[in-house]
Amino acid sequence: MSLANQRKKEPDVVRQKLLDCAAQILVDRGLANLTVQAVADAAGVTKGGLLHHFASKQKLTEALFAEKLRSLDAEIDASMAADPVAYGRFTRAYVRSTLRVGQTGPCPCAALSVSTLVDPALRQAWRDWYSARLQRHRDTDGAPELQLVRYAADGVWLEDLMAPDSEPPIDRQALFSQMIDLTRKR
Amino acid sequence: MSLANQRKKEPDVVRQKLLDCAAQILVDRGLANLTVQAVADAAGVTKGGLLHHFASKQKLTEALFAEKLRSLDAEIDASMAADPVAYGRFTRAYVRSTLRVGQTGPCPCAALSVSTLVDPALRQAWRDWYSARLQRHRDTDGAPELQLVRYAADGVWLEDLMAPDSEPPIDRQALFSQMIDLTRKR
DNA sequence: GCGAAGATACCGACCAGCCGGTATGTTTCG
């Protein structure tokens, strides 16, 4: 059996690495290549090892989705806390998280959105989150102009998803400030 | 056996139906469920019958992609021809095609975008089409404000894709005229 | 401290089912 499992046991690390690798494969190798085997290989674990942490592929994608959603949620909260202006506060935070100017790391939205394509149940989870958030900030972010800005933000990260490495048609920094400007009351 | 193929032979109809069913499955049952068997079943044909029309699954998706892209292209051309104002003409046509107020049938974008997730080659095709179109109308649609509007349009049909049956957070008609307004020179 | 004892983490082999694809038959059209 060639003792291969004499590695140090660090379940939390392995589990996290599985999620990370799954996210990366999802984004830059496409949805079709997100197989249990591929994820396990990328994380340096056997398929059986992966299935130990996540009872099924479904559970894996669910966990991935939940993690990214939580990450986005926290990011937005932090961003909102640093914003002194009430009007359009959520929309600005949403834009900051998606455009990622001055942010570090990849946008959680990427993996999120691809996940929704694989499973209708995940779509529902996303919808729930978004509408809950919208309801929560309806006083400050209910205006149609702000909804438009949020739509634009969605369009931007969609472009990022479809063209990961090519440069955008217009300067992101300029686009960003343009969008932020649109969230100021007139 | 059991002579099941006593139906009238109408290859063009069957071929088209295969494409339609593929598009529908793609949009509302997710990418993972787009199998040759499923498409064949939905179209009332056996798997072998499908493979007769499209030599491979790859060919099927390519044909689907090409058809939807051609459809979108024609729609935009027609929309632009009916627009007397030069500035932002392409952007308005793009918005009309995606928002689909006063348009009939589903947005071709939906199936288009999901297709791009399955095959990187299709992404490239989409990018090529879009940048070619952008280059062609750079004189009338090069302004950053118009790019923003187009981003917003992308965001809208993305929402349609993720929430096919739920009603949008704001009135589509109002959103539409708001976006059109943004394409008028100031 | 130490060592038994169980729980946890992980491996490796295996399986049933579905996938895309092929090869071949049968029916209908021109």
Place this chain on the structure above:
DNA sequence: CGAAACATACCGGCTGGTCGGTATCTTCGC
């Protein structure tokens, strides 16, 4: 007839998933 338009049967490969086993961690009596 002959060719196109299908249906049927079947195959190899890969998929997600199971199972039994082993190595490491943790707990706890002493």
